Amino acid sequence: MSRSHASHKKFNCADVEKLAQRYIDNQLDEEEKRLFDEHLEYCLPCDKKIQFEFKLKEIVKSKAREPLSNNYSSEKIKSFLENLH
Amino acid sequence: MSKNKHTLFSELVKPHLTSLFSTALRMTHHKGDAEDLVQDTLFKAYRALDQFQENTNFRAWIFRIMVNTFITGYRKAVKQPQKISYDDMEEFFLFKRLDENKELQETSKEEFLDTFFDDDIKEALENLPYQFRLVVLLCDVEGFSYNEIASVIDAPLGTVMSRLYRGRKLLQRNLWAYAKTRGYITDVTVARQS
């Protein structure tokens, strides 16, 4: 049983750039994720960029959401729901 | 174990009302239209409830109904941004612009993101063409997976990814424009040094 060639593969900065968005969204397969993480461990510039993308995604999530609590829209929609038949 | 249809529907839909309304508002830009869109969606979903298969993904199912309702009934009323240029679509666009800026070289680029107000983020999103905006909302705000989004918007996975990545880049470009025009970033540092 010989080791697979894949285990010797390394990601460079261009690979990281290409897969960055899928990494942020946790959509890489196991092997890609391992290689990606390995690159971030020794490449500070890439690590900083990825941390930035994570933070931006988090900010979009927290600031773009519109709470639906105790307001007119909420009452209207809930009463519409109650009266469906 | 027989629940009446109305009770069952209410229980299924209530946990998702905030998400539906929030997405509807970002898509239509107006509270009144968002209320109407959610109500139309609830009405259609209720009527079609027999077609929903129990123990499958209700959240994706009802979002799909809302997206179809939006596209057939509301899209035309929504102002689309005029010409969009797809120049400057490089990866890490915002990070790179901030990194080039003299003012910010010593500060953390991540911390700079806290400068943006809720309204900046909302405006940056609302100024995206609706196809891109929808996918960014579904992924970043509502946390749907790529596969779920593909089923919600009824498009192949490749389309989901290209719209999402393009949408995020346009969003970064909008934020960069706001940072400059709203004074979060200035070039005065350079001037002061002379």
Ligand SMILES: [Zn+2]
């Ligand atoms: Zn690197």
